[in-house]
Amino acid sequence: MKVETFPLGPLQTNSYLACAGGLAAAFDVGGDPAPMLDYLRKNSLTLTHILATHLHCDHLYGVAALAGATGAPVWASPADRFLMDTELGGGGLMGLPLVAPFTFTDASPGEAVLAGRTCRILTTPGHSPGGLSFYFPDDGVVFVGDLLFSRSVGRTDFPGGDSDVLLASVKERIFTLPGDTAVYPGHGPATTVAEERRHNPFFSEFA
Known part of the structure; x- marks a missing residue:
């Protein structure tokens, strides 16, 4: 799987295309999707799904x-x-x-096929009540939205946010994935599960 990152919209949200075998899935389309559409056309890719890790506006501006x-x-x-x-x-x-x-369409936790690849949809609330993460076990990739960042975590002071729930989501759903799993967040650089277990200051017990 190849992951292309497009920082879009007023808050430069990381919008992603996960591409494999002529198919692609889009995640968190945060602004004008013209660069994503251009990439799909140039690479003759068919978009199978548009996924939202959560329904905050900065992750939605290009969805429609x-x-x-x-x-x-x-x-x-x-x-x-x-x-x-x-x-x-x-x-x-x-x-x-x-x-x-x-x-x-309501996304249900469990296994799905996105861009022709097996994906496990994980419930990861905390930043929002309905937060989802999308894990591709055969590709070692997880899209986490604003749940977890490189050396940080998502804010929890918005309606429906809960810091204890967020920390539990990371520990139980993300940190249990293989350490070399690439973590693609809603903002900032990509990281790995192992890096965040070792170095994220919000989870000192894993250091």
Whole structure:
């Protein structure tokens, strides 16, 4: 699997294309998806799914446009659906723009096939109630949104956030993955499970 990163939107959200065998899946489309569409066209890739790790507006600004351009279905957690009726999900928070409306299918935890690859959809709440992570065991890759960052974790002061729940999600769902698993967060550089177990200051017990 090849992962391409596109920092998009007003908060430069990491928007990803996970590509394999002529297929691709998009994660957290945070702004104008033109660069992603250009990449799909140039590489003759078919987009199979658009996934949201959580329904905060900075991860959603390009979802409607990408879905409209490709016809790919959007998946997200039903536990975050309420956020779309707030400024946090629908936009307007702190002067941020509004999110163009889109519809999505409820993503269920468990095994799925995305971009032709086996994916385990993990429930990882804490940053938001419906936070999801998408783990590709055969490729050693996990997309975690704003759950975990390089040497940091996601904020929990937004509605539905919970610091204890977030820390438990990381420990129980992410740190139990193989150490060489590449971790792709919603902002900032990629990291690995082993690096964060050893060096993330929020988890000193793993050092």
